[in-house]
Amino acid sequence: MSELLGGSAGERQCVVMKFGGTSVEDAAAIRRLCQIVKGRLRHRQVAVVSALAAVTDQLFAAGRTAAEGKLETALAIVRDIQERHLRIAGELLGSDEGDLFFKDSVHDFRAAVALLRSISAARDFSLRAQDHLLSMGEHFSSKLVRAALVRNGLEAVWVDAKECIITDAAHTRATPLCDETNRRLQILLAPLLQADRIPVLGGFAGSTLDGIPTTLGRGGSDFSAAIVGAGLHAKKIEIWTDVDGVMTTDPDLCSEAQRVSRMSFEEAAELAYFGAKVLHPATLLPARRQNIPVWVLNSRNPGGAGTEICGHSRDEGRVKALSVKRGVAVVDVEPLRWLAPELLREVCEVFENHQHTLDLLSASRGSLSLLVTSIASLPAIAEELKGLASVRWENHKALVCLVGEKIRRRPEVASQVFRAIADIDVRMICQGASERSISFLVDESRAEESVQRLHKLFFSEARPGPPVARHALCQSGGTW
Numbered sequence: 001m002s003e004l005l006g007g008s009a010g011e012r013q014c015v016v017m018k019f020g021g022t023s024v025e026d027a028a029a030i031r032r033l034c035q036i037v038k039g040r041l042r043h044r045q046v047a048v049v050s051a052l053a054a055v056t057d058q059l060f061a062a063g064r065t066a067a068e069g070k071l072e073t074a075l076a077i078v079r080d081i082q083e084r085h086l087r088i089a090g091e092l093l094g095s096d097e098g099d100l101f102f103k104d105s106v107h108d109f110r111a112a113v114a115l116l117r118s119i120s121a122a123r124d125f126s127l128r129a130q131d132h133l134l135s136m137g138e139h140f141s142s143k144l145v146r147a148a149l150v151r152n153g154l155e156a157v158w159v160d161a162k163e164c165i166i167t168d169a170a171h172t173r174a175t176p177l178c179d180e181t182n183r184r185l186q187i188l189l190a191p192l193l194q195a196d197r198i199p200v201l202g203g204f205a206g207s208t209l210d211g212i213p214t215t216l217g218r219g220g221s222d223f224s225a226a227i228v229g230a231g232l233h234a235k236k237i238e239i240w241t242d243v244d245g246v247m248t249t250d251p252d253l254c255s256e257a258q259r260v261s262r263m264s265f266e267e268a269a270e271l272a273y274f275g276a277k278v279l280h281p282a283t284l285l286p287a288r289r290q291n292i293p294v295w296v297l298n299s300r301n302p303g304g305a306g307t308e309i310c311g312h313s314r315d316e317g318r319v320k321a322l323s324v325k326r327g328v329a330v331v332d333v334e335p336l337r338w339l340a341p342e343l344l345r346e347v348c349e350v351f352e353n354h355q356h357t358l359d360l361l362s363a364s365r366g367s368l369s370l371l372v373t374s375i376a377s378l379p380a381i382a383e384e385l386k387g388l389a390s391v392r393w394e395n396h397k398a399l400v401c402l403v404g405e406k407i408r409r410r411p412e413v414a415s416q417v418f419r420a421i422a423d424i425d426v427r428m429i430c431q432g433a434s435e436r437s438i439s440f441l442v443d444e445s446r447a448e449e450s451v452q453r454l455h456k457l458f459f460s461e462a463r464p465g466p467p468v469a470r471h472a473l474c475q476s477g478g479t480w
């Protein structure tokens with residue numbers, strides 16, 4: 001089976017295509033999607049679909065509003081979502097498909113209303129209820145996309161993602177159970193592909209072995225596509241979005257951002273981890289494990305070349321992209337006595353107990369510096385560590401990161417970077433822990449300027465010659 005789908009000689013190869021929220025946002029976007037699928041009929045295709053743009057946020061707002069007791073406001077949000085789906089269906093579908101879609105959607109939206117009523121009655125938007133409600137966005141959109149494909153003469157079949165992606169019960173950030181998921185994918189999707197059907201399923205959502213809905217975390221549809229691709233031994237995974245590929249930096253910060261034509265799994269994972277929005281950070285794990293190339297493509301410009309993310313990188317030693325993670329806070333933990341290894345363990349434990357993920361850690365003899373993306377539980381953490389260490393924090397920081405395979409081996413890269421932003425106050429410089437990244441912290445207000453200068457330095461036509469200074473920089477010399 002796997003060989004058939006992977007494309008042994010003469011067989012059509014399997015491609016898993018994920019369409020993000022903006023690639024299904026309205027009738028025009030879904031028409032483009034249908035054209036993209038039609039243009040790839042030489043392949044066996046699976047479509048993994050995000051919720052229509054903004055719907056996940058709206059569902060979240062509805063759940064919160066219901067939990068505050070404002071049920072009518074919450075119901076109005078869901079009615080808006082339903083009307084949007086029906087309006088798009090009206091534009092895309094003929095009367096037969098349209099009628100079927102309408103009947104089905106009445107049933108589906110009734111389930112959303114019932115859920116909001118129970119959230120409102122309980123005055124509690126639990127993580128479990130959150131997963132149930134938010135996963136409905138993908139449920140609605142994938143049914144709409146299936147109907148549009150059928151209307152275009154394609155043999156598309158809707159498949160419930162909750163039956164395919166089986167996860168643990170860590171609500172809002174569930175992890176797939178690989179063996180069970182692969183088994184389901186082989187049972188539910190492989191026969192459809194062999195019968196030349198196009199399975200369409202929602203991304204982001206899964207369920208536990210008991211059938212309780214879960215989600216893979218915000219932006220998780222990319223991850224869904226990679227899980228499906230790996231489970232079916234696909235030839236490639238295509239992430240259809242609204243930018244031309246992975247860009248050298250965020251085009252909103254720097255208008256000169258360019259498309260990166262090719263990068264390695266590791267470079268892309270590093271970039272996603274450090275805040276680039278184009279891919280969910282976990283996406284590349286299943287793809288890398290099976291060496292399935294991931295393409296990032298623009299559904300508004302389907303003829304574009306996109307970015308290929310694969311097992312090897314060209315241009316080692318060159319900066320490939322710059323990312324910025326805004327809204328981070330730096331936390332200084334100063335031990336009342338000295339920085340014993342037990343204290344480090346204790347600090348990590350306290351953060352973990354408060355479900356705080358630490359992004360970066362820098363240690364020196366006298367103190368620890370940590371990066372976090374939310375300050376909500378810092379007062380409680382400070383209280384817990386009282387007697388052991390003093391905890392202070394500063395927010396409104398931005399983490400700037402440069403990514404490129406083996407840039408660590410080129411000390412001149414670091415010195416070029418810090419010369420370019422010599423007049424900007426920089427903290428927590430990290431170079432050396434990873435072969436392929438250099439990162440540092442600036443005030444959020446200086447982030448844009450830092451990125452623009454560095455972008456000019458590494459990506460403008462006239463790049464400067466080799467710098468004079470040739471020393472590596474590492475502020476703390478500690479463990480990262």
Ligand code: ASP
Pocket residue numbers: 020021050051056057137203204217218219220221222
């Ligand atoms: N719809 C979900 C979100 O907005 C998942 C996704 O689109 O990847 O986070």
Ligand code: MG
Pocket residue numbers: 020219222277278279280
């Ligand atoms: Mg996304």
